[in-house]
Amino acid sequence: MVNKSSSFEHIPLPTLRRLPYYYNILCNYQNNGYTYVSSSLLAKHIGIDSTLVRKDIALTGYIGRPKVGFNTTDFKIHLEKFLKMDKLKEVVIIGAGNLGTALCKYDGFKIYGLNIVEAFDRDPTKIGNKIGDIPISHISKLSMQVKKRDIKIAIIATTGENAQDTANILVESGIISIWNFAPVFLNVPETVFVWNENLAASFIALSQFIN
Amino acid sequence: MVNKSSSFEHIPLPTLRRLPYYYNILCNYQNNGYTYVSSSLLAKHIGIDSTLVRKDIALTGYIGRPKVGFNTTDFKIHLEKFLKMDKLKEVVIIGAGNLGTALCKYDGFKIYGLNIVEAFDRDPTKIGNKIGDIPISHISKLSMQVKKRDIKIAIIATTGENAQDTANILVESGIISIWNFAPVFLNVPETVFVWNENLAASFIALSQFIN
DNA sequence: TAGATTGTTAATCGATTAACAATC
DNA sequence: TAGATTGTTAATCGATTAACAATC
Numbered sequence: 001m002v003n004k005s006s007s008f009e010h011i012p013l014p015t016l017r018r019l020p021y022y023y024n025i026l027c028n029y030q031n032n033g034y035t036y037v038s039s040s041l042l043a044k045h046i047g048i049d050s051t052l053v054r055k056d057i058a059l060t061g062y063i064g065r066p067k068v069g070f071n072t073t074d075f076k077i078h079l080e081k082f083l084k085m086d087k088l089k090e091v092v093i094i095g096a097g098n099l100g101t102a103l104c105k106y107d108g109f110k111i112y113g114l115n116i117v118e119a120f121d122r123d124p125t126k127i128g129n130k131i132g133d134i135p136i137s138h139i140s141k142l143s144m145q146v147k148k149r150d151i152k153i154a155i156i157a158t159t160g161e162n163a164q165d166t167a168n169i170l171v172e173s174g175i176i177s178i179w180n181f182a183p184v185f186l187n188v189p190e191t192v193f194v195w196n197e198n199l200a201a202s203f204i205a206l207s208q209f210i211n
Numbered sequence: 212m213v214n215k216s217s218s219f220e221h222i223p224l225p226t227l228r229r230l231p232y233y234y235n236i237l238c239n240y241q242n243n244g245y246t247y248v249s250s251s252l253l254a255k256h257i258g259i260d261s262t263l264v265r266k267d268i269a270l271t272g273y274i275g276r277p278k279v280g281f282n283t284t285d286f287k288i289h290l291e292k293f294l295k296m297d298k299l300k301e302v303v304i305i306g307a308g309n310l311g312t313a314l315c316k317y318d319g320f321k322i323y324g325l326n327i328v329e330a331f332d333r334d335p336t337k338i339g340n341k342i343g344d345i346p347i348s349h350i351s352k353l354s355m356q357v358k359k360r361d362i363k364i365a366i367i368a369t370t371g372e373n374a375q376d377t378a379n380i381l382v383e384s385g386i387i388s389i390w391n392f393a394p395v396f397l398n399v400p401e402t403v404f405v406w407n408e409n410l411a412a413s414f415i416a417l418s419q420f421i422n
Numbered sequence: 423t424a425g426a427t428t429g430t431t432a433a434t435c436g437a438t439t440a441a442c443a444a445t446c
Numbered sequence: 447t448a449g450a451t452t453g454t455t456a457a458t459c460g461a462t463t464a465a466c467a468a469t470c
Contacts, residue, residue, distance in 0.1 A: 011419070012436080012437070013416060014437070014438090015437090016415065016416045016419060017409070017416055018412075019412075019415065020394070020409065020411050020412040020415050021394075021395075021396060021409070021412065024371070024394060024395060038450090038451065038452090039451080039452075040451080045396055045398075046396050047396065048438080048439095049439055049440090050451095050452095051438080051439060051440075051441095051454095052437085052439075054451095054452065054453065054454090055437095055438085055453090055454090057452095058452095058453070058454085063452090063453090064451080064452055064453085065445090065451085066444070066445040066446055066450080066451050066452040066453080067445070067446050067449080067450055067451050067452080068446080068450090068451070068452090069450095069451070069452085070452095083415050083418075083419070084419070089418055098312065098313040099313045099317060101309065101313065102309040102310045102312065105309040106309060106310060106410070108371075108394060108410075108411060109410070109411065109414060112411050112415055112418075113418065114414050114418075153417060153418060153421060160235070160319075176420065176421055177417045177418065177420050177421055183231070183232075183235060183319060184235060185232060185256055185258065187256075193417065193420040195413055195416060195417045197408075197410070197413060198228070198231065198232070199314075199317070199319075199320070199408070200320060200323050201228045201229075201230075201232065202228075202390065202406055202408060203323055203325050203390065204227065204231050204294050204296075204323055205227045205228055205406060206364065206388045206390050206404065206406045207294075207295065207300055207323075207324065207325075207364060207388065208222070208294070208295075209387065209388050209404040210300070210363045210364060210387055223460080223461070225462090226461090249427065249428090250427080250428075251427085259462085259463095260462070260464090261427095261428095262429095262430095262462080262463060262464075262465095263461085263462060263463075265427095265428065265429065265430090266429090266430090266461095266462085268428095269429070269430085274428090274429090275427080275428055275429085276427085276469090277426080277427050277428040277429080277468075277469040277470055278425080278426055278427050278428080278469070278470050279426090279427070279428090279470080280426095280428085281428090425470105426469100426470095427468105427469085427470095428467105428468080428469075428470100429466105429467090429468075429469090430465100430466090430467085430468095431464105431465085431466085431467095432463105432465075432466100433462105433463080433464070433465090434461105434462080434464080435460105435461085435462075435463085436459105436460095436461085436462095437458105437459085437460085437461095438457105438458080438459075438460095439456105439457080439458070439459085440455105440456080440457070440458080441454100441455085441456075442453105442454090442455085442456100443452105443453090443454085444451105444452080444453075444454095445451085445452075445453090446450095446451095446452100
């Protein structure tokens with residue numbers, strides 16, 4: 001007998017990526033005074049089947065009320081805990097160019113527990129500057145800082161050319177999750193999770209639809 | 212009998228998103244003097260099965276040489292045509308904040324045929340300014356400009372709150388592909404394709420792997 | 423030729439959808 | 447109660463992987 005709400009029932013990646021949307025919709029309905037939402041309402045917003053919504057929710061261990069739906073406040077709190085949004089995670093970013101700067105300044109991340117604490121770059125003219133509250137340090141300090149602060153997540157916002165070298169440093173420093181904005185696949189050990197945010201690939205997909 | 216290289220054999224989205232990576236790897240090997248690459252080599256870089264690579268390539272209509280592999284130059288040119296990278300596509304962006312600015316300045320898009328021609332914002336202090344070569348206009352001019360220039364693709368880099376209003380204007384103006392960076396699902400007609408680039412959702416997925 | 427690699431059909435796997443019983 | 451909604455099992459669908467024939 002497996003305890004569903006405990007540790008790791010493997011959550012499919014598609015489900016994991018939909019959960020933040022449910023959270024968003026819940027926030028909206030809560031703000032507008034709704035105390036319950038139905039799976040079909042959530043489904044309509046996301047454009048999927050309501051069965052899939054109920055399956056997703058079941059995977060998080062939350063239980064709804066037949067005939068009524070899901071309590072907005074309870075489910076919202078449940079999701080915050082389930083997704084560990086309530087725990088702030090220290091993250092470093094490598095590459096303080098336009099994209100790196102935008103990511104540092106983007107405050108929509110805060111509620112999800114993302115806290116960028118330090119940026120790294122090669123460009124000597126940038127070292128010592130700050131992006132908002134975030135200091136920019138030289139890439140040579142990266143490994144030491146990651147180890148010292150026991151940081152587990154890193155964002156790569158370098159060029160494609162520098163991405164693999166950066167990844168090597170990160171892996172060696174103990175990083176286990178890499179958010180990669182460079183348009184290359186990274187060669188890392190199987191124990192390291194990489195999420196590729198390939199903007200160029202997205203655009204390609206998008207532009208195929210205009211014939 | 213269906214002519215494979217012609218028009219629309221439906222290409223699965225996962226395939227479509229891998230093609231730009233093949234293109235990248237091809238460029239690298241070409242630059243390093245390789246005239247042929249094998250499917251297993253491509254597969255190794257991307258971390259998938261070589262069969263899947265050959266299937267992806269077959270879907271583009273390109274034919275390799277048994278015993279030898281795929282000609283880097285030929286296949287590269289083939290992909291450029293297949294993905295219509297050689298045709299510059301005029302695109303508008305809505306939201307000239309940090310993210311919008313970063314996207315405007317990101318020059319990695321150029322080779323994929325992405326040409327951002329105008330940015331739009333509500334903030335009167337930004338109107339008339341430029342991001343690089345790209346002028347910032349008031350949102351009230353959006354519809355007219357899209358129609359006049361017959362633009363088909365738009366990037367939404369607004370806040371979540373303004374995203375749906377923006378989408379409504381875009382749909383009404385004739386936009387058929389929307390690249391949405393706002394963390395909300397957009398309600399649009401079925402004829403309009405939306406690609407959601409939900410950064411928060413990506414981070415959530417990423418952070419689940421650190422236990 | 424022998425062997426390496428492509429191209430393709432069949433099998434597997436996992437996510438989504440359909441059907442329906444359980445619930446209040 | 448009747449009806450709406452949840453929760454769950456079975457069926458479907460599509461992408462990936464395995465097996466293997468075709469090719470040079």
